[in-house]
Amino acid sequence: MAKAKRETSSAVADPAGAPEWTELLRQMILIRRFEEATEREFRKGKIGGYLHVYIGQEAAASGIISALDEGDIVFCGYRDHAQALALGSDPNKVMAELFGKGTGVSKGKGGSMHLFDVEHGLYGGYGIVGGHLTLAAGAAYALRYQDTERIAVCYFGDGAMNIGSFHEAMNMAGLWGHQGMCPIIFIIENNGYAMGTSVERHSALTDLSARVRAYAIPTERVDGQDIFAVREVADRVVQQVRETGKPFCIEVNTYRFSGHGAADLLQPYRPKEEVEKHRQRDPINILRERLSEAVSDDDVKAMDEWAIDVAAKAVRFAEESPQPEPHELFEDVVAEHQPRPVRESEHE
Amino acid sequence: MSEKSYRDAIRDAMMEEMDRDPKVLIMGEDIGVYEGTFRITAGMLKKYGPKRVIDTPIAEAGMAGTAVGMAMLGLRPIVEMMTMNFAIVAADQILNHAAKVRYFSGGQVDVPMVIRGPQGVGVQLSAQHSQSFESFYAHFPGIHVVAPATPADAKGMLKTAIRGKDPVIFLESAALYGMKGEVPDDPDFTVPFGKSRIAREGKDVTIVSYSRMLQLSLAVADKLSKDEGVECEVIDLRTLRPLDMDPVYASVEKTHRAVVVQEQWKPFGAAAEIAASITEACFDDLDAPVYRVTGEDVPMPYARNLELLAVPHEEHILRGIRKVMYVAE
Numbered sequence: 001m002a003k004a005k006r007e008t009s010s011a012v013a014d015p016a017g018a019p020e021w022t023e024l025l026r027q028m029i030l031i032r033r034f035e036e037a038t039e040r041e042f043r044k045g046k047i048g049g050y051l052h053v054y055i056g057q058e059a060a061a062s063g064i065i066s067a068l069d070e071g072d073i074v075f076c077g078y079r080d081h082a083q084a085l086a087l088g089s090d091p092n093k094v095m096a097e098l099f100g101k102g103t104g105v106s107k108g109k110g111g112s113m114h115l116f117d118v119e120h121g122l123y124g125g126y127g128i129v130g131g132h133l134t135l136a137a138g139a140a141y142a143l144r145y146q147d148t149e150r151i152a153v154c155y156f157g158d159g160a161m162n163i164g165s166f167h168e169a170m171n172m173a174g175l176w177g178h179q180g181m182c183p184i185i186f187i188i189e190n191n192g193y194a195m196g197t198s199v200e201r202h203s204a205l206t207d208l209s210a211r212v213r214a215y216a217i218p219t220e221r222v223d224g225q226d227i228f229a230v231r232e233v234a235d236r237v238v239q240q241v242r243e244t245g246k247p248f249c250i251e252v253n254t255y256r257f258s259g260h261g262a263a264d265l266l267q268p269y270r271p272k273e274e275v276e277k278h279r280q281r282d283p284i285n286i287l288r289e290r291l292s293e294a295v296s297d298d299d300v301k302a303m304d305e306w307a308i309d310v311a312a313k314a315v316r317f318a319e320e321s322p323q324p325e326p327h328e329l330f331e332d333v334v335a336e337h338q339p340r341p342v343r344e345s346e347h348e
Numbered sequence: 349m350s351e352k353s354y355r356d357a358i359r360d361a362m363m364e365e366m367d368r369d370p371k372v373l374i375m376g377e378d379i380g381v382y383e384g385t386f387r388i389t390a391g392m393l394k395k396y397g398p399k400r401v402i403d404t405p406i407a408e409a410g411m412a413g414t415a416v417g418m419a420m421l422g423l424r425p426i427v428e429m430m431t432m433n434f435a436i437v438a439a440d441q442i443l444n445h446a447a448k449v450r451y452f453s454g455g456q457v458d459v460p461m462v463i464r465g466p467q468g469v470g471v472q473l474s475a476q477h478s479q480s481f482e483s484f485y486a487h488f489p490g491i492h493v494v495a496p497a498t499p500a501d502a503k504g505m506l507k508t509a510i511r512g513k514d515p516v517i518f519l520e521s522a523a524l525y526g527m528k529g530e531v532p533d534d535p536d537f538t539v540p541f542g543k544s545r546i547a548r549e550g551k552d553v554t555i556v557s558y559s560r561m562l563q564l565s566l567a568v569a570d571k572l573s574k575d576e577g578v579e580c581e582v583i584d585l586r587t588l589r590p591l592d593m594d595p596v597y598a599s600v601e602k603t604h605r606a607v608v609v610q611e612q613w614k615p616f617g618a619a620a621e622i623a624a625s626i627t628e629a630c631f632d633d634l635d636a637p638v639y640r641v642t643g644e645d646v647p648m649p650y651a652r653n654l655e656l657l658a659v660p661h662e663e664h665i666l667r668g669i670r671k672v673m674y675v676a677e
Contacts, residue, residue, distance in 0.1 A: 107454035116453035123420060124453060128444050134413020135445060141414060142421035145399065165440065168410030175405070332455035333489050335513035337542050337590035
């Protein structure tokens with residue numbers, strides 16, 4: 001389950017007396033260092049398949065998820081490591097999952113795109129752009145159907161807004177919201193690009209929030225590099241959605257500093273100057289400056305060393321972990337009537 | 349036992365399960381106020397209310413996808429597809445999501461959901477409304493595929509589907525909705541998946557089928573027995589995934605001949621899988637190549653005479669039997 005919320009942002013508006021903001025700074029630094037480690041391990045060939053890191057967008061994960069209560073649930077796309085860490089997943093198990101090890105959060109069967117940690121409220125990383133939006137809307141219905149106060153959060157990128165399931169999910173969420181049966185916060189992680197296609201080139205209407213409002217879902221846009229701003233909106237919206245059972249959408253304007261995926265090295269779709277310009281608004285530095293009175297340079301250095309150490313330990317744990325047992329190939333396909341091996345002799 | 353139609357058996361199964369378990373709900377297009385295109389859901393909205401009988405927009409991906417999310421959170425949704433032809437719109441939700449979340453989550457969630465609706469040829473419904481999808485779905489691990497041939501099986505297997513932990517594709521034959529048969533009254537009567545049924549015993553030739561073609565095969569078998577003294581053993585597969593071939597192999601060991609009957613197209617169809625499996629397991633027992641009776645390899649035409657030419661009839665099954673018995677027509 002998500003960690004129980006300690007304080008609201010208004011209660012911690014004064015950074016000097018704000019242990020929670022310090023904690024969020026530490027979390028964002030951990031996400032950054034963890035993601036850097038995954039990129040290194042990908043280049044070494046220790047992590048296979050696809051790898052999409054969250055560097056530059058950390059405030060979108062930490063700012064929203066820190067506003068949630070225990071029992072709230074999160075769905076996201078394939079750029080999902082940060083959400084797992086923000087929800088409290090064990091970094092060792094997340095790294096082991098990326099390494100394809102049996103100790104991973106999903107026993108090594110999901111990998112980077114399909115992190116899953118139900119115990120901490122993470123109902124998946126999904127690899128088909130926009131596909132998970134309908135799942136999240138249904139999950140929100142189920143939470144309210146079962147008379148709980150829990151809410152769902154669904155992250156997706158600007159690139160997910162052009163596929164049919166986005167529109168079907170929004171419309172059904174809007175309809176169910178009329179009856180107070182869809183407590184969900186949709187988070188548009190608008191980082192300006194659907195892979196390499198800019199918003200101007202992929203969306204006929206570049207006001208992305210307006211497209212959500214077309215389904216009777218209210219929206220709010222926020223500077224996604226400033227976690228104070230993100231958290232302030234999140235606190236209000238979480239409370240509102242929990243009380244009303246109606247969906248809400250937050251458009252978080254952010255930017256990914258790394259490539260789309262670990263293999264996106266050349267990035268011909270955006271000039272280097274653009275990336276440099278956005279790097280000047282690093283969400284970690286912005287928070288750090290806001291906390292300058294409460295958190296010294298030495299404090300930050302200590303946090304950074306801690307984060308580097310946690311990431312390094314996670315890599316070591318992943319490396320030393322065993323591969324999944326061969327019999328795992330056939331486990332978890334279905335609950336009953338597990339398929340028989342085609343090559344029986346290899347699996348005796 | 350009571351005599352029930354296939355349609356009523358399906359409705360009874362759903363309503364008994366909704367009475368039994370508040371986690372069961374149903375959604376679909378025009379299933380509530382309109383009471384369903386095929387009237388399967390008639391009376392359900394009135395009894396259970398709009399939270400449990402959900403009229404959805406025409407949005408199959410939305411219906412199937414929200415059902416996956418509901419199932420992951422502990423509900424037991426039933427999705428009625430007005431016809432299974434429309435479920436192709438939800439292929440991503442069914443095949444990429446429902447069928448895979450258990451696996452890529454390492455078993456952290458159950459996905460107890462049923463997607464049900466009619467399929468197969470009707471009367472002049474033409475190309476987009478007359479298709480059969482069993483081999484399409486049965487190709488994919490992570491889901492169960494059910495195709496009942498009788499009212500009793502329709503009820504018993506739908507209950508198994510609703511009570512299970514996995515996504516189930518429940519393929520109904522619209523042409524069988526009016527068919528009547530004896531159905532057990534016990535509300536806990538269920539029919540397990542992966543158990544083929546010997547629908548008729550015989551010693552001369554094995555006929556393997558499911559759904560509506562099973563009924564056609566039984567009719568041919570009765571006629572042959574009466575007219576020519578040829579005894580067909582007819583096996584109802586009931587579920588295409590899991591597929592229970594052992595009774596088929598046992599039968600072929602006895603008869604040495606097999607005909608597989610399906611309504612769907614021949615290439616890469618269910619009969620191809622079944623015939624190949626028989627050949628692998630029973631090669632030394634076979635006295636003739638396994639014969640496939642199938643629909644013609646064309647989109648369904650509108651004109652009634654062409655439509656009738658496109659689907660298998662009794663004479664085609666008869667021809668298949670004569671072929672494997674090396675009897676001249």
